Amino acid sequence: MREDGGVTSATERPEPHQRPRTAAGEPAPVAGPVRLIATDLDGTLLRDDKSVSDRTVAALAAAERAGIDVFFVTGRPARWMDVVSAHVHGHGLAICANGAAVVDLHRGGRVVDLRPLHRLSAMDVVGALRVAAPGTSFAVELTSGLHHEPEYPPFPLDTGARVKAAELLLAEDAWDAEHHLLKLLAHHPVISPDEYLALARETAGAHASFTRSSPTALLEISGLGVSKASTLARCCAERGISPEEVVAFGDMPNDLEMLSWAGNSYAMANAHPEVLAATSARTTGNNEDGVAAVIEAILERQT
Incomplete structure (x- = not known):
């Protein structure tokens, strides 16, 4: 959504920058000013x-x-x-x-x-991880706040959360039209974090982008290319x-x-x-x- 209210594309992928290297393997000094x-x-x-x-x-x-x-x-x-x-x-x-x-x-x-992450893409991810990683619990991050399944780890910063199955949280009429789905979160209580990320990318990488920033097995799932x-x-x-x-x-x-x-x-x-x-x-x-x-x-x- 730009300042004019339009939602922008989520499929662009920036090219990695090829940094020049010194013989010691350190990045070469920046040629121009930092902006x-x-x-x-x-x-x-x-x-x-x-x-x-x-x-x-x-x-x-x-x-x-x-x-x-x-x-x-x-x-x-x-x-x-x-x-x-x-x-x-x-x-x-x-x-x-x-x-x-x-x-x-x-x-x-x-x-x-x-x-945003498209609602149907999020549903596809939920379905895929239900099969590939039984025991997964989900939360949905909307522009209006976080909502989650009963099994999802408690989140004290979001006291107004709706608690129900992900399929219901992602239903077509689950939230108002002015709200948008920013990301889906998936947690597993047993699988190691890096193993869980690799499994999710292999299983559902065609539907969304997967990453993680938590020391636990908590995946953060965005629109493709985001x-x-x-x-x-x-x-x-x-x-x-x-x-x-x-x-x-x-x-x-x-x-x-x-x-x-x-x-x-x-x-x-x-x-x-x-x-x-x-x-x-x-x-x-x-x-x-x-x-x-x-x-x-x-x-x-x-x-």
């Missing part, structure tokens, strides 16, 4: 207690003064963005729900672009920003495509092994202000 910083939140910008450190607040403010946009790119829904909304300064833009929604935090969390990377690429193209001018930070598998697309990417020291394997640049962990440290170095170089 945009794209950072994940949980496990990346936020400390484990979900706070934003004073150092990080100062680094974000300094980047904004230097004319560098900062996009928060997260699996969180828009209603959970209050954790950073006080620190967004002039830009105020967040890519939420793994790319399904672009939100203007300075206009009351208004959704300015939407890339990811942090594809929505970030769209936002950058609208602003005339190339991948080479983007620095990205992340720690979990749902960050992998974004880290591959951006010209300059950093894995947190606390990142998932797959993220560490896919990126050659590192910064310190989220509790040691790793994002702030890199921003400070960028600003020192560009000023």
Whole structure:
């Protein structure tokens, strides 16, 4: 859904950026200036207690003064963005729900672009995982809130949830027309997280995009082609920003495509092994202000 109310396509896939390498295997220095910083939140910008450190607040403010946009790119829904909304300064833009929604935090969390998961595709995923992974429980993330099955792990942040079978939550008349399905969530109590993700992609990858950001076997399921990377690429193209001018930070598998697309990417020291394997640049962990440290170095170089 663009600002004019239209729902945009969910099938674009950005091409991974091929970074030049030095002999030591490190990314070559950025040839031009950095124009945009794209950072994940949980496990990346936020400390484990979900706070934003004073150092990080100062680094974000300094980047904004230097004319560098900062996009928060997260699996969180828009209603959970209050954790950073006080620190967004002039830009105020967040890519939420793994790319399904672009939100203007300075206009009351208004959704300015939407890339929903089709209801019938979600139904296909539910049917496939019921067979492939018995014991799976589901939740649906709408623009209006989260609703889930009785077996789904309790979610204390969503006290107004409707609790019923996924097939009923996804029925044609289950929600009002002005609401949209951002993502489907699937949880399994026994299967390991990485095994569950691989199984789901093999079983139902023709219907939707699968990723994960939780340490548990919790899958986040979006429309085909929807990811942090594809929505970030769209936002950058609208602003005339190339991948080479983007620095990205992340720690979990749902960050992998974004880290591959951006010209300059950093894995947190606390990142998932797959993220560490896919990126050659590192910064310190989220509790040691790793994002702030890199921003400070960028600003020192560009000023």
